[in-house]
Amino acid sequence: MDDRDLATEFATMAAMARSVAPALATLPTATKTAALHHAAAAIRDDRDAILAANAQDVAAAETNGLSGAMLDRLRLDPARLEAMAAGVEAVAGLPDPVGAVIDRSERPNGLVLTRVRVPIGVIGIIYESRPNVTADAAVLAVMAGNAAILRGGSEAIRSNRAIHAAIERGLTAGGLPEGAVQLVQTTDRAAVGEMLRAEGLIDLIVPRGGKNLVARVQAEARVPVLAHLDGLNHSYVDRAADPVMARDIVVNAKLRRTGVCGSTETLLIDRAFADPLPILTGLLDAGCELRGDADIRALHPDILEANDDDWNTEYLDAILSVKLVDGVDAAIAHIAAHGSHHTDAIITGDAATAERFIARVDSAIVMWNASTQFADGGEFGLGAEIGIATGRLHARGPVALEGLTTYKWVVRGTGQIRP
Template identity: 50%
Template sequence: MSTAIADLGRRARAASRTLARTSTAQRDAALLAGADLLVSRADEVLDANERDVVAAVEGGVAATVVDRLRLDVGRVEAMAAGLRQVAALPDPVGEVLDGWVRPNGLRISRVRVPLGVVAIIYENRPNVTSDAAGLCLKSGNVAFLRGSSGAIRSNVAIAGILREAYGKVDLPADALVLVEDTSREAAVAFMQQRDSIDCLIPRGGPSLIRSILDNATVPYVIDGDGNCHVYVDAAADLDMARALVVNGKTQRPSVCNATESVLVHEDVAASFLPDLAAALEGVALVGDERTRELVPEAGAATEDDWAQEFLDLRLAVRVVPSLDAAVDHIARYGSGHSEAIVTTDLLAADRFTAEVDAAAVLVNASTRFVDGEEFGFGAEIGISTQKLHARGPMGLRELTTAKYVVRGEGQTRG
């Protein structure tokens, strides 16, 4: 088991050395070839995906998970469009970040370089296979991927097509290496490939994150839960607040930047909450005692509800006496992903952005905007909820590191 995973890791490491000396034009050509091949062989991908979907439905998998798993012609074309979009982005590799000359004449520069082998472990999202491969290739990294058993047929089909495309433009097929063993033992072995993996990024739920924390021996960046809050301030434009909450909760409830909790200042709760409840048709509300007085159909929120990433049409609501109370609630229950305030008070907005500890803090905007593409990165590999080495949406630059290049003329140190 571990030997087989280690062999794949050695292949990935060898390919990373080849990629390090490729040009932007070569990598872009591979991305465009991959996009074209995905579209021309979409039937092959969809046939594999249909088998995964049927197995998931027969296995009683939740509808939101099936939605993440399911592909159609439009989603395959979107995957191809994503590869083309990444190909069109500026290449971060080789960018000179800084430079200076020392009194002894040494010329020192700091330059962006690939991480090397980027490992991604993910659940039931076959589009991640294409997205991750594209971002890794553009930034000069090998994508070492391990998907879930539920999407294995889809992942094998997509990876096979992309590997074939790389070969067509004389890049190593092992610029994308997929682990086809979906056992738990293989996942643990994958997380421990210190000889080959430079950075591990998990894309999945709490159980996957817990497994990373318990088992990984390689450097990792946590793409964590999104218990995202919207705080409706006493000075909020209530029509705006209603629109932002509805969008954040219902536009796509199964993703990590969906709004999961709403905190409402007590001064506006009576006028705001009944209207919000009416606008959130089909959303199950749970709340504190004051919320239930104003919205009788709301259920009682438990302690777990305040900390929950529902990923569903369910929303926790609490009435708070002040901005301080809202910040305290977020500090206690938030996951460090995305937090928003709705207010016309500039001082309140400034306090919120300064005091709330999260990867992204928004003022008068939907939490759904915390996304690499929406930020102008073109795409993302995940959203980091930790502080090292990346935080927030991770685009191409976050898949690089820096090296110092020192140029001299024979200087020696005395």
């Protein structure tokens, strides 16, 4: 497909999305809920076809040398597919944000002002690897009253097509207009450029992927971007941490699933913590490669030397950088210098220290005595998520239904005129 054909195809998709957006914005909650239940049923009905398509993607990715962590993100199985369908149903069961009154006030002149949630319009989602994002992004956009244009990664193209076909069939069976959710069918990287230049056609771009993808989107986009940066997350073990709790949380935070954005990538341990060795051996025994500074390496012979890049690396693998620090302020300073403002945690029994950490760490999610693996919209009770926003504007943290809406002011009067 040459550039002119690609531009024409995308313009057609964008025009369709723009044409159906007003109808989606005013759909009754019951209609959207029913359509999502139809979509979940369609995913289950197409299970064999989706898994077969995914098996082809995985085989091609293995041939192309995709990393183990990326293969884990790509791979579907019956349990993950059922979780995908259940996630669609979970979104259907959430309160509809459209029309919700954020606040209300009355002016001295009798004017009544309300701020009301409304859809954004047309949302473009650009993502890599995880085919479940096709389902999550589609149903979140629709439930929030938006049209969506999805562009997944080339490594998951067969899976994405199969999932999208099921969802599209389910949504239309449930009464939604055709074109509510469209999938860019080509793997040509130029399609991303078309989306980024779609000023006036797309209202918001949501990138979900690696650092290179997000950097390109932020550099080239002519439409607003809701960025999901890399998860360069930290767990800090304070001197007042319970040793058993600290070991259990850290091992889970790193190794439960290494390929998710909530995985801890750097472990910071207070130099005054009584005995770091059980935490380190717990990680090593579970198969985690540790890279540490000189103080950490002195504690165990199997720990490798960390270099400067390790403190700035999102491994997405069973690798963890480890450093001793001089108390909570040093931990906060390290996180400020090397973190990505995604998710950072403190493990301590000292409430004052915890509150200091919470107040001073400038991340979208800050945790106390909990695994960073909880950085997930579902675990927050938000249903599926479209990503975790690490910026400071519009939405921050897990972006679910409310994050895909904006608001308008409604002013109700009784004949007032301004003097």
